[in-house]
Amino acid sequence: MLNRALLGAAVLALTAPFAMAGPIDSACARSARASGNGSVCNCIQQVADQTLSPSDQRRAAAFFRDPDQAQSVRMSKTGTDNAFWARYKNFATTAEAYCAR
Secondary structure, three states, X not given: XXXXXHHHHHHHHHHHHHHOOOHHHHHHHHOHHHOOOHHHHHHHHHHHHXXXXXXXXXXXXXXXXXXHHHHHHHHOOOHHHHHHHHHXXXXXXXXXXXXXX
């Protein structure tokens, strides 16, 4: 019984960091540009947590897979896209300042 509890605690401790990865961190880690640099991806996620809502994070994460989506949003004339783009630009500028090496 104690062994099961210890095993369960060990599994939880080892998998918790992966379970907590946000959408930006996950998309960054899968991108070719990240080059396996998990600390940068984690830093970018931390900035996203401070500057973007969860739905904005999911939308921005899609830019890692399809950069043309970012261009479409940037060029859009809708108020919703313009508001999102302003938040995204703030996020990107902040992430660059805090996470650049």
